[in-house]
Amino acid sequence: MTRLIKAEFRRAFARGITKGVLLLALLFAGFTIFAMHQQVSNMPTQAEVQQTFRFAHDDWAKNHQRYEKDCLASTPESERNNAPTDFCDFPEPKLSDFVGQNGTLGGVLKQGTSGLLMVAALAALVLGASLVCAEFTSGSMMTWLTFEPQRIPVYASKVLVATLMGLLPVLVLVAIAGPGFWLAGSSGELEFAAGEQSTYLATLGRLFGVGMFCSLIGTALGFVLRHTTAVLGFAAVWLIAVELIGGNSIADARRWTIGTALSAFVDHGKEWETYPPCYSGGADCRPVIHWLGFWPATSYLLVVAVVGFLIGLATFRRRDVG
Template sequence: MTRSGSFLRLVVAELGRLRSRRLTLAAALLVLAAVGLFQIAVVDEVSPPSPADVTTQRQYYEQAHQEWEQGHVAQEKDCRDSGQAPADCVWPEPSPADYALTATAFADVAPTAVQLSAYVALLAAFLVGASFIGAEFSTGSLANWLTFVPQRLRVYGSKLVAVALASALGGAVASFLMLGLVALFTRLYGGGLTGLGEAAATAGRAVPVAVLAGVAGFTFALLTRHTVAALGIALGYLVASAVLGTLASNADGPLGWLPPWLPENNVAAFLEHGTTYTQYVLTVTASGTSGDSVEKHLSFGHSAAYWAVLLVLAVVSGALVFRRRDVT
C-alpha cells in the first residue's frame, strides 16, 4: 500500500473516532439549534408589519418628518456656528424604513445572520478540536494508538486533517444553512434577494475561519495536554481583550498600534472582506483637551496573511511537540 493510501486510511479512521464522540454530536446539535432559533428573529424582520403597526408607526414617522422639515436647517446651522465639523451637523431625513413601515430588506438581514452562524461554528470548532486531542491525552488512548501506528508525524497529520475537515464541514453547514433559511423566509414573505452574492461570499469565508478555530483548539490542547487548559486560554484572552481593546482605543497611547493585530479584528476583516475600527486622537489646545474619533480600515489581505502565518506557526509548533513529547 502506498504512503498516501495509508495516510488516507488514518484520516478516515480519525474522522470516525471524531464523529463517534458525544461532544462532537452535542456541538453539532447546538450549532443547528442556534441557526434554527435565529430564524424567529429573521421572520420578525422580513415579514411585513401588521396594519395596526403600520398605522401607529406612520403617525410617528409623519410627526418626525414634520419636525425635521421645520427645524433641520436651523439646527444644522446652529451646530456649524458652534464650531462643529459640517459632517457632524447633518440631521438625516427620517425615512419609512426607520419606522418599520416596510419589511427589512434581505441585504440588511443576511450579513448579520451569516456572521452570527460563522461565530457559532467558530466556537463549536474550537471546542471539538480541543476536546478531540485533549481527551486522548487524559484517557491514555493516544499512547495505545501510537503502538499500532508508531509514525508520530503521520498520526499527528491525520488527526489535524480530520479536525480541519470536520471544522470545514461544520462551518459550511452552519453558514449556508443560515443563508438558505434567511433567503427562504424572505421569499415566502415576498421580499427580494438583493445582496445574495455578497452574503454567499461571506458564508464561504466562514469555512476557513471555522477551520482556523478547530486547528487553534487542537493546537492549544496538544500543547497543554488538557481540553480545559485550551478552553482556559480562550476564556483568558476574552477577558484580556476587553482591557487591551480599551487601552488600544487611544491612537497616541502605548498600545495604539495594536488593533490591526488583535485576533477579533482580523476575524471580522476576513469575514467581511475588510472592516473598520475606531480610535480616538487627543488634541491639546489652549482651551483644554478634546478627543476626535478616527475610523481606520483593516483590509482582507492583511487578515488573510495574518491568519496564514498563525496557521503555519500552529501546525509546525504542534508537530515539533508531538514528535518528541512523552504521551504516556
C-alpha cells in the same frame, strides 16, 4: 499516511463530542432563524419609515435655523473655539438615515452571519481540541504510538482530520441557517439590493474557512495543553484579555486581534471606528475610520495557523505522552 487518515476519520465520527457539537449547532441554527423572523417582524414598514422621514424633514425645514442659533447661544465660546466647525450644524435629514444598513435584506442577513461566525468558530475550536484531548486523557495516544512510533505522521494525520472535521458544524449552520435566514428575512418587506445575493452566498462560503482555521487552532492547543477544559480556559482568557480589553484599550491593537481578522475574512473587509479625545488640543469628535482588507486578514490568519501548527508539532515531538 492514508491508513492513518482513514483510521482517524473513523475514530472522529465515533466520538460523542462530534455528535454533541453537531446537535448544538443544529439547535443554534433553529434559534437564530426564529430570532431573525422576530427581528424582521418588528421592523417598521416602508410606509412607517416614509412617514417618520417626512415628519423629520418638515421639522428641519421649519426649525433648523432656530436650532442652530439656539445651539450657538447656549454653547460657551471656549467650547465653540475648540469644537468642530460644524458643531452646531443641523444637516438635512436623508431617507437613508432612517433606513440604515438594515434597510435591505442583505443588511439584515449580514447581522445573522455575524452570529454564525462566532458560533462556527467556537464549535470548530471545541471539536478540534476535544478530538485530540480525548486521546491523551484516555491513554489511547500512547497505544496509537505503539503501532505507529513516528510522531510526525501521527500528528499530521490527527491535525488534518480534526481540521476537516471543523467543516461539519459549519455545514450544519450554513445548511439550516443559510436558507432559513433568507426565508425569515423575506417574510417582511425587505428586498436584496444590487449584488447582495452573491455577497451573502460568498459570506456563507467563507464560514467554512473559519471552521477549518479554528479547528486547527483547537487541535494545536489540544496537543499543547492536553485537556479540553484547559483549552477552553485559555480561549476564554485570550478572548477577554486580548480580544476585548487589549483590542479596545490599546491604540491600533484591534487590527491585530484574531476576531477582527476573522470578521474581515468572512465579510471581505472589516471597518470600525475610534474616537480621539474630544476638544483637546484642537482635536474634534469626528470618528477615525479604520479598515482591514480581506487579503491582509487572510495572510494574518494563515501565519497564525502555521505558527499554531508548528508549536503543536514541537510540543508533541518533545513531550512524553505518558
